[in-house]
């Protein structure tokens with residue numbers, strides 16, 4: 001095992017868990033897979049891929065509050081996320097990176 005510093009400034013976990021119909025609700029049923037794909041694309045388009053990693057998560061056991069997204073190391077949890085929330089979510093990530101001095105001064109994304 002090799003231990004080292006986190007290779008990303010932030011990791012955004014998007015729950016994409018899918019359950020069969022008739023079982024407990026799931027984030028995929030609420031659009032989690034689409035949210036994951038769109039968020040990943042937004043991070044790429046804004047040149048943030050080396051700083052922010054968007055990853056799929058399995059069930060986080062907050063299914064009734066889904067779709068769920070959590071951000072590390074910010075310790076922020078977003079629930080009931082809709083596509084319209086992604087832009088403000090990305091803006092918060094950018095603001096957080098900026099406050100931490102993790103973006104170039106001239107970053108305009």
Ligand code: FES
Pocket residue numbers: 015016017018025026027028058059060061062063064066067068
């Ligand atoms: S399915 Fe997403 S939290 Fe359980």
